[in-house]
Amino acid sequence: MTDSHLYTVKLNNWLQAWSQGQLRNGRLDIKDSRGQQQWSLYFHLGHLIGDAGGVHPRRRWLRQLAQHCPQVQVDPFHLDRELRYRSEDYEFLATLLGKREIVRQQMVSVVQGSLAEVLFDILQQEQWLRDRSLPRLNYTFTPEAKLYTVPLVFLSPDTSWQQAQQAWQQWVRAGLAEFSPNIAPSIWQREELQQQSSPVVYRSLVSMVDGKRTLRDLALRLRQDPILLTQSLIPYIRRGWIKSLEVADVGEVRAKRGLHHSVAQPTTASPLIAYIDDSPRDSQLMGKILTEAGYRYISLQDSVLALPMLLEHKPNLIFLDLVMPIANGYEICAQIRRTSVLKDTPAIILTSNDGIIDRVRAKMVRSTDFLSKPIEASKVLTAVRKYLEVEIQQSEFGIRDAEFGIE
Secondary structure, three states: OOOOOOOOOOHHHHHHHHHOOOOOOEEEEEEOOOOOOEEEEEEEOOEEEEEEEOOOHHHHHHHHHHHHOOOOOOOHHHHHHHOOOOHHHHHHHHHHHHOOOOOHHHHHHHHHHHHHHHHHHHHHHHHHHHHOOOOOOEEEEEEOOOOOOOOOOOEOHHHHHHHHHHHHHHHHHOOOOOOOOOOEEEEOOHHHHHHHOOHHHHHHHHHHOEOOOOHHHHHHHHOOOHHHHHHHHHHHHHOOOEEEEOOOOOOHHHHHOOOOOOOEOOOOOOOEEEEEOOOHHHHHHHHHHHHHEOOEEEEEOOHHHHHHHHHHHOOOEEEEEOOOOOOOHHHHHHHHHOOOOOOOOOEEEEEOOOOHHHHHHHHHOOOOEEEEOOOOHHHHHHHHHHHHOOOOOHHHHOOOHHHHOOO
């Protein structure tokens, strides 16, 4: 152990160390290389006892309470006073337990459910970084002699880890590796959806897909398995009728209103930009960058349907991912150049393979430009302004690359 008592190793190694009694009390912080996403796991006497941080900690907490303690009523807009994460969530549960408003198993289930979500998200983030050859997550341990002053829930690190791995493997086998359960589906092409769906399906989608509830929220609300729910929405997402959105955590919306910069809202007069990529995460990131800069945006995640959708919507600029199943970026760009409607539309290829051969091939299919991944706001908006000749100052919208990290 170093003088600062900090270590950096993989999560499974840490969990094994606790299970084998090599470590006892402390906090394990997990974050990405840019510090945009961070989780914390808490341990006591070799057991997992709690978590903090990550995506939507308040939503996560409220979901667990709703699922395992339905008799408990919590005002989400007073969470800062009622539930400050770490020790206070335990104190809240312990208070309910002391008043006999919940039983001990409910307390255990809440903590267990929250940990399951956190470990799943860590696994998905690790996979996403690995697939893109990006720096892996950092794991840092800080010993703490005393963590909580109330009765604790003791969970086995090995069991929790195995259950999280099983949940993640089931998600991958279902073909959902690129879909985060923390995204919020929202109807994007209402007319097309209504025309192509039965009245019953359309009414059902309109009632639940509002861009405010995440897939996890919807699964709990509808009492459906998250995998089956997500699979049912994929066809609509791939056709661009439903869009995957990032959604703020409970209590964050009002805080964001106090920011000093404004965010441009797309209007019908704004240029329309299309992005063709089978990755929901990259599509979500690109959409966030463009819509917050004032552009209209359409995501096309099915390469087979890309050209018909482009002909229908006639975007002012097109971004294409290079590596996609069935049809890659070169093939789609070549198709675009063969159509009279789109032959002069700027088409920019994005890829993680920024080599001379790729650039030559891009020129051969008359690609307008070639951008390297990862997607960054500065590079994207510079290209947009260059080819659309729209004079929008980046500082006007307070856009920074750091604001667009993947969760």
